[in-house]
Amino acid sequence: EVQLLESGGGLVQPGGSLRLSCAASGFAFSSYAMSWVRQAPGKGLEWVSTISGSGGSTNNADPVKGRFTTSRDNSKKTLYLQMTSLRDEDAATYYCAKMTRPYYDGSAYYCDYWGQGTLVTVSS
Amino acid sequence: QLVLTQSPSASAPLGASVKLTCTLSSGHSSYAIAWHQQQPEKGPRYLMKINSDGSHTKGDGIPDRFSGSSSGAERYLTISSLQSGDEADYYCQTWGPDIRVFGGGTKLTVL
Numbered sequence: 578e579v580q581l582l583e584s585g586g587g588l589v590q591p592g593g594s595l596r597l598s599c600a601a602s603g604f605a606f607s608s609y610a611m612s613w614v615r616q617a618p619g620k621g622l623e624w625v626s627t628i629s630g631s632g633g634s635t636n637n638a639d640p641v642k643g644r645f646t647t648s649r650d651n652s653k654k655t656l657y658l659q660m661t662s663l664r665d666e667d668a669a670t671y672y673c674a675k676m677t678r679p680y681y682d683g684s685a686y687y688c689d690y691w692g693q694g695t696l697v698t699v700s701s
Numbered sequence: 702q703l704v705l706t707q708s709p710s711a712s713a714p715l716g717a718s719v720k721l722t723c724t725l726s727s728g729h730s731s732y733a734i735a736w737h738q739q740q741p742e743k744g745p746r747y748l749m750k751i752n753s754d755g756s757h758t759k760g761d762g763i764p765d766r767f768s769g770s771s772s773g774a775e776r777y778l779t780i781s782s783l784q785s786g787d788e789a790d791y792y793c794q795t796w797g798p799d800i801r802v803f804g805g806g807t808k809l810t811v812l
Binding site for chain 2: 612614622686693
């Protein structure tokens, strides 16, 4: 059974930093890309970042470019999201999601398993 | 620009059927999409992928009451024999080389 468990959320001041983790189990972690998707309170889903299965390639959404870094440790089956220079608008529940392929190759490339999310609150 | 458009809300009586629509932006009518369900206070759950020809691939354990279809730039999710547990937000998703896109979501109310 695929399981994704996020952690690391909490309260942080504007301009601060936070690192989220996502522990994966039940599948060959290094064989699949992983994504972070966030959801502000009462709002819809917003894609944040995707990292390839090897960790050699990442894509970030424009609102987080230069501030957020996604990485992974395949030996620990763990995905990370390092967030810096946090803004009010970054407040959201952050979900990690397994992708259907190790990287984009023109074939179907979407989230097929999701975690339960971790809440990030940005406030002074 | 790759954009997905969904109606904000939909409703149907218990036991009835409902068809939700996700519309691809101009120039992207050949794209496949994925549907996700998010029940209140829960994380999303993958339902199915729908290709431009209407063929679809369901996620693990998704009941036969859920089906997908396609017409032009529109991708559909049909839920039959509606149950109270189907009351949820439904999101479509698509993808490109450097981007993943979600629609704004449709809130389904079961009357």
